[in-house]
Amino acid sequence: MIDHVSLQCDDLAASRRFYETLLGALDITVAMDFGDALGLAGPDGDPKLWLGKQTTGGTQREIHLAFTAPDRATVQTVHEAVTALGAEVLHAPREWPEYHPGYYAVFVRDPDGNNVEVVTHA
Template sequence: MFDHVSLQCDDLTASRAFYETVLAPLGISVSMDFGDVLGLSAEDGVPKFWLGKQTTGGSQREIHVAFTASSRAVVDSIYHAVHKLGAEILHEPKEWPEYHPGYYAVFMRDPDSNNVEVVSHS
């Protein structure tokens, strides 16, 4: 649905560690590293998710970004990885029938307090 998304981070090192852990089970990793800007991509190698140092404005507003998982098992594995990181879990993995049948997701906070979701639609 989107071409790419970019987040400005207060602590790029902490955000990199968080997203590398969370997104690894989805096959997403850092494919471009410009020092203060990172591009993450899936198997196609095209960076569609970017992280950069906070450069504009003051306090950030919370954003919500959701990543698609291939199965509930992947959602569960991400939950366990995030738990080991000590990151805040907003909602443990569960089905959200109010969205649609089969909507299974975990919600967490990244180091900049953004709301990150990983969802399986199976």
């Protein structure tokens, strides 16, 4: 349904480190680098997440992004990786039965204050 998402970042280098660490376990890497904009893609090479320098000024509002993980072990791997980066953990990995049985996720804060989730539905 979504073709791509683009985030404006106050510190593009910090955001790149965060998202490369967070998404590495999901086999998502930087596929295009224009210096002031980065396109991240999965194995198909088609960038779906773009990071760019903040250009519109002002305070941005929190965005929630959720990425699909294949299993609980991957959710745990992501949690450990971003914790090592010093990212704020909003909710440690756990099952969220109020969403549906098997909904297992971690929620963390990116360098720009966005709420980023990695979830498996298995």
